[in-house]
Amino acid sequence: MVDLVWFQLLSAALFAIGIYGVMARRSAVLIVMSIELMLNAVNINLIAAASHMEGIGSFANFDGQLIAIFIITVAAAEVGLALAIILRMFRNKSTVNVDEIDLMKW
Amino acid sequence: MQWAWLIPVFCFAAAPVIVVFGRYLPERGSWLSILAIAGGFVVFWFVLNSWLNADVATMGCFISENSGMLTCDYDRSWFNAGVIGAVGSVSLHWGILIDPLTIVMLGLVTFVALMVQIYSMVYMEGDPRFGWYFAVHSMFAAAMLTLVLADNFLLLYIAWELVGICSYLLIGFWHERPEPREAAKKAFIVTRIGDVGLLIGILLIWRDVGSFGMTDAFEAVRVGVMTHGQEGMSQGVATAAALLLFLGAMGKSAQVPFHVWLPDAMEGPTPVSALIHAATMVVAGVYLVARTYPIFSAYDADPLLIVAIVGLVTALMAASIALVSTDLKRILAYSTISHLGLMMLSLGAFGYTAAIFHLMAHGFSKALLFLGAGSVLHSTEFQDTGEMGGLRKVMPLTALVFSIGALSLGGIPILAGFWSKDEILLAVSDNRNTAFLVMALFTALLSALYMGRAMFIVFFGDLKEKNNHAHESPIGMTMPMALLGVLALGFGLISFNWPGDFGGIGTFVFFGHGEEFHFEVWLGAVSIVLAVGAFIFAYLTYAKRSIDLDYARSRFSWILNVIENKYYFDEVYQWTIDRVVLGISGFIAYFDRAIVNDIIVNGPADVAREVGIKMRLHITGHVYAYVLGMALGTIGLSIFVWLRTV
Numbered sequence: 196m197v198d199l200v201w202f203q204l205l206s207a208a209l210f211a212i213g214i215y216g217v218m219a220r221r222s223a224v225l226i227v228m229s230i231e232l233m234l235n236a237v238n239i240n241l242i243a244a245a246s247h248m249e250g251i252g253s254f255a256n257f258d259g260q261l262i263a264i265f266i267i268t269v270a271a272a273e274v275g276l277a278l279a280i281i282l283r284m285f286r287n288k289s290t291v292n293v294d295e296i297d298l299m300k301w
Numbered sequence: 302m303q304w305a306w307l308i309p310v311f312c313f314a315a316a317p318v319i320v321v322f323g324r325y326l327p328e329r330g331s332w333l334s335i336l337a338i339a340g341g342f343v344v345f346w347f348v349l350n351s352w353l354n355a356d357v358a359t360m361g362c363f364i365s366e367n368s369g370m371l372t373c374d375y376d377r378s379w380f381n382a383g384v385i386g387a388v389g390s391v392s393l394h395w396g397i398l399i400d401p402l403t404i405v406m407l408g409l410v411t412f413v414a415l416m417v418q419i420y421s422m423v424y425m426e427g428d429p430r431f432g433w434y435f436a437v438h439s440m441f442a443a444a445m446l447t448l449v450l451a452d453n454f455l456l457l458y459i460a461w462e463l464v465g466i467c468s469y470l471l472i473g474f475w476h477e478r479p480e481p482r483e484a485a486k487k488a489f490i491v492t493r494i495g496d497v498g499l500l501i502g503i504l505l506i507w508r509d510v511g512s513f514g515m516t517d518a519f520e521a522v523r524v525g526v527m528t529h530g531q532e533g534m535s536q537g538v539a540t541a542a543a544l545l546l547f548l549g550a551m552g553k554s555a556q557v558p559f560h561v562w563l564p565d566a567m568e569g570p571t572p573v574s575a576l577i578h579a580a581t582m583v584v585a586g587v588y589l590v591a592r593t594y595p596i597f598s599a600y601d602a603d604p605l606l607i608v609a610i611v612g613l614v615t616a617l618m619a620a621s622i623a624l625v626s627t628d629l630k631r632i633l634a635y636s637t638i639s640h641l642g643l644m645m646l647s648l649g650a651f652g653y654t655a656a657i658f659h660l661m662a663h664g665f666s667k668a669l670l671f672l673g674a675g676s677v678l679h680s681t682e683f684q685d686t687g688e689m690g691g692l693r694k695v696m697p698l699t700a701l702v703f704s705i706g707a708l709s710l711g712g713i714p715i716l717a718g719f720w721s722k723d724e725i726l727l728a729v730s731d732n733r734n735t736a737f738l739v740m741a742l743f744t745a746l747l748s749a750l751y752m753g754r755a756m757f758i759v760f761f762g763d764l765k766e767k768n769n770h771a772h773e774s775p776i777g778m779t780m781p782m783a784l785l786g787v788l789a790l791g792f793g794l795i796s797f798n799w800p801g802d803f804g805g806i807g808t809f810v811f812f813g814h815g816e817e818f819h820f821e822v823w824l825g826a827v828s829i830v831l832a833v834g835a836f837i838f839a840y841l842t843y844a845k846r847s848i849d850l851d852y853a854r855s856r857f858s859w860i861l862n863v864i865e866n867k868y869y870f871d872e873v874y875q876w877t878i879d880r881v882v883l884g885i886s887g888f889i890a891y892f893d894r895a896i897v898n899d900i901i902v903n904g905p906a907d908v909a910r911e912v913g914i915k916m917r918l919h920i921t922g923h924v925y926a927y928v929l930g931m932a933l934g935t936i937g938l939s940i941f942v943w944l945r946t947v
Contacts, residue, residue, distance in 0.1 A: 217924070217925070217928045218928050218929055218932075293923075293924045294924075297923075
């Protein structure tokens with residue numbers, strides 16, 4: 196069995212890429228994609244940890260998988276919402292560049 | 302007797318009705334007020350009758366352990382302070398306490414108020430606020446009646462303050478002119494100073510007894526005396542409470558040094574003065590001391606010595622000012638202060654009956670004198686005695702009743718004031734030392750002198766040219782005066798030991814045990830000689846003008862100067878207020894503005910605004926900046942947690 200630390204390294208790398216994407220990208224769509232990347236990094240971490248956990252009696256421990264499924268569900272909803280917002284934004288301002296979207300700035 | 306609470310309720314009901322609907326009623330609803338007080342007067346007779354027929358078997362009645370009088374107490378639950386049944390919650394009761402003291406006060410207040418209101422119908426005719434005058438009058442009487450009926454200190458205090466506010470409204474009735482405004486404020490503020498003492502005293506009793514009920518408080522005092530302070534109210538508390546209550550009584554009853562408001566209260570309409578001086582307001586203080594007498598006379602009765610001294614000083618000082626005053630109403634005002642001092646002196650000399658008897662005799666006489674003075678002012682438009690003279694020729698009836706009042710207060714035998722003053726002198730000679738008696742006699746002499754002076758200057762001598770138009774007042778004014786005159790003339794008769802059951806007022810209103818009428822011949826003789834001598838002297842000086850006082854005036858001009866300036870009380874107070882009170886107020890106002898407003902209230906707001914101005918410069922609207930902040934924050938927190946766990 197592959198050691199847990201390799202999974203965690205992979206997860207950390209994906210998460211870092213995600214953060215970098217959110218910070219460096221100007222396009223709202225790409226920022227959403229980067230957020231997805233971070234969410235999935237967390238999923239990998241959770242599932243790897245779960246598969247390395249001791250089961251209770253004859254049952255395997257599914258806590259990690261359960262939370263991962265929750266996250267996938269929430270992420271799907273979130274993407275739908277985010278894309279809808281981005282669509283409205285594009286209709287109004289003809290751009291999805293987040294630097295130009297500063298209505299709330301004082 | 303349970304229905305005695307109706308007496309004030311009539312008047313309480315009349316006041317708002319007159320205010321709201323008065324303009325639609327004939328005579329602006331003034332007859333409603335008269336009807337209410339007349340109803341109260343009728344109920345008073347029923348109360349008196351049922352008290353006379355009552356004994357300890359009657360519901361709610363018992364022989365008071367303190368005063369020995371048959372007392373009836375009817376109370377109902379009022380409200381709960383706190384959650385019902387919880388620790389520290391207090392259930393308060395209100396109710397009425399009826400004993401002879403209450404009954405005589407009820408009779409005095411309802412009768413004098415009725416007379417004054419009938420008189421006012423004519424006197425105040427044509428005034429733009431005619432209805433309002435009667436509404437406040439009603440409220441005033443109602444408050445005073447509640448005050449004398451109250452069986453607990455809280456209700457008494459409420460009524461006490463209501464009396465104060467009504468007197469404020471009536472003294473300042475003609476508030477278009479500045480003097481009544483100032484006088485009203487002065488009356489209210491000066492009496493308030495005493496009221497603070499009263500409130501603290503009531504709270505002190507409540508703290509010690511756990512109840513506002515008067516009978517509870519008196520019982521606690523009695524138990525305290527019996528157990529030598531082991532249980533019940535201790536001597537220290539009783540003395541402190543008595544002195545604080547007396548402070549309130551001093552304010553209301555215009556005792557030195559709180560007497561300054563009463564002469565200024567003359568700015569109100571004259572019938573109001575009659576009411577204030579005779580039945581309501583000023584007698585409230587005397588009533589309070591009489592009502593709480595068990596607290597005053599408990600243990601060594603030390604507070605009573607102070608009561609006696611304050612009363613004596615007040616009586617002497619006010620009598621001397623009344624002697625030199627030239628304004629008719631002011632003479633009467635200072636005379637009231639002086640007689641209130643005599644009542645206090647009497648209470649302080651264990652002369653409970655004498656004080657209440659004098660309160661009533663003085664009440665009738667003084668109401669009569671003020672109504673007479675009002676009649677004079679109504680017809681001559683003058684208030685200064687120098688402008689009057691010989692008025693008996695044009696207004697004989699007024700002259701007659703005024704003279705009865707003056708002779709009664711001056712202490713001429715067979716009139717009411719003589720008997721009551723004699724009782725006071727007797728009490729003083731029995732229970733206080735000779736110095737008190739000598740000064741009390743001197744006050745009696747002065748009292749006869751200034752009464753004679755007022756009477757002879759105004760009604761005797763030659764009629765002045767400018768007063769030729771003066772005329773006798775209409776029947777609406779003379780009738781109440783005549784009725785009061787009959788009482789001032791014959792009220793003294795109730796002091797005697799009549800054949801039958803009635804043993805004189807001493808067996809009706811008393812404290813401890815009833816005393817039948819007795820008369821000390823030498824004291825009576827001295828007081829008669831003084832009074833008659835004073836009146837003859839006044840007659841020769843002011844009516845005949847055969848005695849010239851100019852030499853004495855110039856010889857003792859400095860004393861005269863001091864007295865004419867009313868012993869500089871007003872000046873001293875003015876100086877104190879200007880220098881001390883306003884100085885402290887200025888500092889407090891500065892503290893309020895600089896510290897409370899600018900620092901405590903506005904300070905946090907200013908800080909928040911400054912911080913906001915600085916902070917919003919960092920809100921750039923760039924998403925990556927926020928994300929970087931979040932990431933760095935998360936990393937920082939992680940390192941922090943990691944360091945904590947390692």
